[in-house]
Amino acid sequence: MDVTRFSGSVYGSIRDGVLVVTIDNPPVNALSTDVREGLCRALDHAVSLEGAAGVVITGAGRVFVGGADIREFATPPVAPILPDVTQRIEQSDKPVVAAINGAALGGGAEIALACHGRVASAAAIFGLPEVKLGIVPGAGGTQRLPRLVGTAHAVEMIGSGRSVKADEAKRFGLIDALADDAVAEAVTLAHGMANAPLRRTGELAVVPADEAETEAMASKVLAKARGQVAPAEAVRLVRAAALTSLEKGLADERTTFLRLRDSDEAAALRHVFFAERQAGKVAKLEGISPRPVVTVGIVGLGLMGSGIAVSALTAGYCVIGVEQTDDDAQKGRTCIVGLLGKAAQSGRLTPDARKACLQRLATTADLTALSGVDLAIEAVFDNLAIKTDLLQRLDGVVRPDAILATNTSYLNPDELAAATIHPERIVGLHFFSPANVMRLVEVIDCAATRLDVLATALAFAKRLGKLPVVCSAAEGFIGNRIFSAYRREAEFMVEDGAMPEEIDAALEAWGFPMGIFAVNDMAGLEIAWARRKRQAATRNPNERYVEIADQLCEAGRLGRKTGCGWYTYSSGEKTVDPQVTALIETARKAKGIVPRQFSADEIVAHLLRSMADEGSVLLSEGIAGSAGDIDLVMINGYGFPAHKGGPMFQARLKRDSHA
Template identity: 40%
Template sequence: MPVSSQIVNDIGLIVFSNPPLNPISATAGIPQGIAAELDALEAQPGVKAIVLASDGKMFSAGADISEFDRNAAEVGGPIRALIARLDACRLPLVAAIQGSALGGGLEVALGCDYRVAAKDARFALPEVSLGLIPGAGGTQRLPRLVGAVRGLEWIAAGRTISAAEALEAGLADALTGGDLRAEALAFAESLAAKGRRRPRDLPLNDEGLEEAIAALRARPQNPGLRPAVEAAIAAVAAGQGPDFDQALAEEYRLFDALLVSEPARALRYAFGAERAVARVPGLDPALSAAPIARVAVIGAGTMGIGISLAIVQAGLQARVIDLKPEALERARAQSEATILRNRDRGRVSEAAAAAQIAALSYSSDFADIKGHDLVIEAVFEEMSVKEQVFKTLDRLADPGTILASNTSTLDVDQIAAFTARPEDVVGLHFFSPANLMKLLEVVRGAKTSAQTLATVMGFARQIRKVGVVAGVCDGFIGNRMFEEYLRQAYLLLEEGALPAQVDGAMERWGMAMGPLRTMDLAGQDIGWNIRKRRAIEQPDRPYSRIPDLICEKGWFGQKTGRGYYIYEGAGAKPQTDPEVEAMILAESARLGLTRREISDEEIVERCLYALTNEGARILEEGIAARPLDIDTVWMNGYGFPRFRGGPMFYADRVGLPQVAARMGQFAEGHHGWAWEVAPLILRLTAEGRGFAALNEASK
């Protein structure tokens, strides 16, 4: 049974279980079951108090987000009814909290009179990260326990609170390092005679609330989260009145309105998609990942440094191998400087920093790859260079060692063919800076074994990355789509836009950085090298000359001080470059194009629909298994705003018929060949379905 009860020394004990995270799921019967056990215990004349506890390592991760796409009454109703039942109980209530109490799980605990917690317990109301606010009384009860100012700050930031801070603030009433349930039962027995102390009955300390609200509104806000932050302010402010139930009703109204908002829908989708990508279609879920403890990284350049840092920050050992001693010394200095900077900024402890430095080692001898579970090649993006490295790895690495390439565009099957063990070869495309970026594209070759794939997906989780499986093609998922995104940006420059307008339109829409600024940051020379290769391999797919004209000047972006913009010093904001703008105008004239005024709306549509169209082709070819894989790549690797949900989700929200119609209009313009609508979009449109149907079909 998901909920059970017993009586221990005249104290009722209710235990709910919904492993592994114990969500307060109505589908699983958790809120209904707790309420039923309350009824049964309250009917027992000898029971003096009740303890609410859960099985497992976590008290509760909150409401079941998979249920949030139902109507508002079905989403909020069961937990709200349970907490109303807790309010109505005649006996004192104690929550026994281990692990984490999050969201609706914490709100249930707030419906109790007291909270006894394990010393390592953690508390949070993280709903703002999903575009929501607490919707079962959290905005009313928490401020009555910890004060309105602190309560608002915690809710608006979705901040995680340690047990020690919770005790100091009044959220927790006692901490224990021993038997939590026994301590909670003893605590309940000690206060049984005192009767109830409902949080709703406590006075609200709202001193400084108006100033706190003003300060919160003055901070920079993610535009997708701003509606939820404003709703949190309104809900906490409503609690200043004398009528608790009226304030509670206002919270419910605000939550219910946010629940169906576009940002909240997208953020929920993003949350679910990031978890779904770990379940690879066609890969036996019973296949266990082999343990990875020691990793060799070939190449001491920027990517090698970032990858090795990501490895040691996750508690693994990394050995950086490079034939050039000066490159190794530079890597050592940069890596240690990064670790010590994190220590100085309080991101890691002194002991953790020392452990990370100790876990890094360096060698100029390729034979030192022996004894490693995984070898990651991170050398220059040139097939002839990869060939030399992988032939060496094949000769020297231990049998069964996984050999991975950090290629961003090259053919992983061709790389695997340089070895006699293609089943052990896989692509691991890290994104720069590799120690910070969450995305890891896991490229499955034609002969990559299921065991290799399962192990590297487990490795992605070990190093706290979001691993997404991609098939083999030029650019895989992300960079292949990025090519079409950039193509439209460059064509827009030819037709009438200028760099600041293209980037500004995309950034105002929500992209973390516009396409041209992104290339300036990444280095224009990287794209230049890829275009040179593709000009030979794909002569039938023309490119704009504008980025090449800039590269021919030696202007590679931020690292050279000039690209599409001028950068005056490290960290400087991009400044408009009149010389670049003149080059763009001259190129339009050379092409015989009459420049025209281009709206921000057209910029956004062309850049985004190019992504969607190429994404549909990637799905048709099986390079990505599901639309959610594509969306997760773009949200975690390319700055696509989570509150838009990814290019495929966004296209569904616009409507595929409208997207296809706009692409048909664009096909009548300059370089219209690039707007041939993908057959998958046409098929889904004819069937009256969207990309979401493909996600559902893959479950």
């Protein structure tokens, strides 16, 4: 088979009278300048081949096209730009068919939309996730997709960035056929189109819309946007496709794309994207292989331990859960079974997969049942004495080569490790609750942790589908250290005149899903209170300290679990409590503080600065490896809005604006 090279990453060959063009730009066949040039040359070549009935475009490996080359976003555009490529495809006089062999995302989806036909393998997925980078599709996606699937489906897909699998795409009308051999079927389809008028997507009328369904989809997208601009612009552009010509729609889309691409929101989301790519990459682990892990032991089957168990089971591990009594072990099993049931009901888990998970689960009150596990995770109450005692007992139970992980939130794992026989096998795995839902795991590299132990912890977290962020051992790690500083600053403002509900409202208006005092109530006030009591003896008496949170705890106001904390929940809903207001006013008077007003902007600025300042300290101490790691922790563990980039990104943005 003769192969023609159109560029470094695009080549083609004739198959049954059709030019099959393959994009080969690993790892995801991104639409780099070289790929775009190669596609244009391939189309030119097809025109010159009188015997070629048409063109089939496919991807090498398991990906069709994974999207644009995001590294080019910060550089001047180089011709041919993607809108010109999609126009060339759509206007081709010879049929062009996409053979979608895997992911067709972003620009890859736009290439497929511009083709005259689309054939997909069962492994194909299709999506326009640009809103997740703070932009909209810029090469016809918002105008061509509704012409194939209708406005409502297009609003939902583009506005949310959700990807669809091949069978769903076929139901929508997004693809023409499913085939085991997508290329062979695409070649056949190209022949069938060769002597008939071509079905150019841009010339189709938008599929008639059910206005109520479209409005419902738009409302759903906008409700989840939380102040992001891109989803609203995506909805607007999709809806406009039915009201304007393709030419005008494409021009509007391109103008919007360029404006959003240069926005702070897009810069923030690109920062997060690249930070995620770097997360978990530790230079000293290069060449270090993780140990094999088949069976995981989990001690403590409360909400946290049960969530970890579900994550491990759904990732394919065998799990042995241990509690103090048989009754507690049974309660833990019931909790795990319930969480698996909810996952099955929502469609995240098939009935067969749920059954397999249960077959790999055992719960017991016998700690010696963990004698054969490869990894044991303690998830008991965050108390130094309790955790130390448990790890010492595990020392005498598990194999010498088994790894012991602590799920402590605030305690320094180095202190825990120092009390064990083999500190080199201790590692921190700080999950966030609920652990079966939350994506973040702080992986704590203790002073004595062996490299292969750290590598194993990372591999384990990744197999769970988590986002692992590595940090050094210290009390509170990255997240809780910053959260403590953030909470402390919020309490200073309360003492100085801002009310908790004003602070929460300012944060929520800025983009946080929940204000800090509401978060404290949800998490429970007693954990931070215990930490403050531990630190009381060593606290600098000259440092400012706000007693209000302690007074709430002393009054039994521990948050939602007790029906009251910073707010009251007597009606089931969060409500401002006059008793808390009175307590705050009394505390101010006791210190002679004359309360002052804080604007919403001032509140947010204070809190962002406190986070960034603590983040800088973590970097200087070597606790955090990078500013990006800090931002990922705050976004994925503490509700910092991703489209704002994280506290360190915001600090850099502020510095740059004043430079």
